[in-house]
Amino acid sequence: MTVTPQEIGLLRLVAQRIAGPGEATPADVVRLLGAMQAQDPAGAVTSVALRTEGGTRRAVQDACDAGEIVKSWPMRGTLHLVAAEDLPWLLPLTTPRVVSGSAARRAQLGIDDATVAKARELAEEALSGGAVTRAGLLDAWEKGGVGTTGQRGYHLIGHFAQTGLVCFGPTLDGDQALVLVDEWIRNPRRLDRDEALAELATRYFQSHGPATLKDFARWAYLLMKDARTGLTLARPHLTHVEMDGTEYFMSPATPARLAAHREQAESVHLLPGFDEYVLGYQDRSAVLAPEFADHIVPGGNGVFRPTIVASGRIIGTWRQTIRTRSRTITPTPFTIFPTGVPEAIETAYAALP
Secondary structure, eight states: OBOOHHHHHHHHHHHTTSSSOOBSSHHHHHHHHSOEEOSSHHHHHHHHHTTBTTOOHHHHHHHHHTTSEEEEEEETTEEEEEEGGGHHHHHHHHSHHHHHHTHHHHHHTTOOHHHHHHHHHHHHHHHTTSOBOHHHHHHHHHHTTOOOTTTHHHHHHHHHHHTTSEEEEEEETTEEEEEEHHHHOSSOOOOOHHHHHHHHHHHHHHHHOSBOHHHHHHHHTOOHHHHHHHHHHHGGGOEEEEETTEEEEEOTTHHHHHHHHHHHHTSEEEEOTTOHHHHTOSOOTTTSOGGGHHHHSGGGOSOOOOEEEETTEEEEEEEEEEOSSOEEEEEEESSOOOTTHHHHHHHHHHHOO
């Protein structure tokens, strides 16, 4: 079946649970999507809450504090939220290339194998039996003789997260604290490589589809041969459509979800910066006209602005001003908002978690 770009956008909205019924819990949302980008903590909480049925920001935070959701650097060297039990099988699949590729950076920072071993020993000692803030871990390293000036300390935290020693867990002193993975994650799943590829591909296409093989490879930071293996293993659980001669894969249930909730999908949606509706794909042209790409990430600086979606297409950006007793929204269209959209933006903003 051949589809239009607009239809792809609408199908993605229901697949991602932005339109239609949400998932029952925040952990279910994160589990469905496989991983959700999270370098903007407030935006990540909003992204999860708006996909949860009756979702609130408090419920997302509670899920993190309860150990149901963790934060780490599983893909592309970027922070993501992950269902806790998935982190132990996801890291060995997606991080080895990032870890090996950062060896030169470790050398620049003067971090040799002996330093890594000493820092690991001190981290295990500091975190054993409880959570510690980033500042607390950096202090433990300094006291133990491991220098953390410049980027050394934060690079070591990232290294130990990507190699499965630590992750971010509960909130402590207003920040998400570090914990030992083996202590914090109570029911870890362990999958062999093909099982992990099949699991990740199935979840990605069922939650992000319609999407292409290249979209999946880029999102998961996999070699094309591994992404292709994952798709091959996942195909019994997927269907596909075509646009401009390219295959797009998705859950067989997604078209029916759209048929049942098309009106809501076609309405206005406000998404935070770094949302998966934008960042979950290599090619965003189905939902974002290429000439407007610079509007949501000015100058390619890597900082994605919150977006306004109408009828499956990104048509502008928005920002909010928060005062003691009020918050207001300032929407900015790429061109001119269609009739009725400004009013719909206000309604969507009032309902935003």
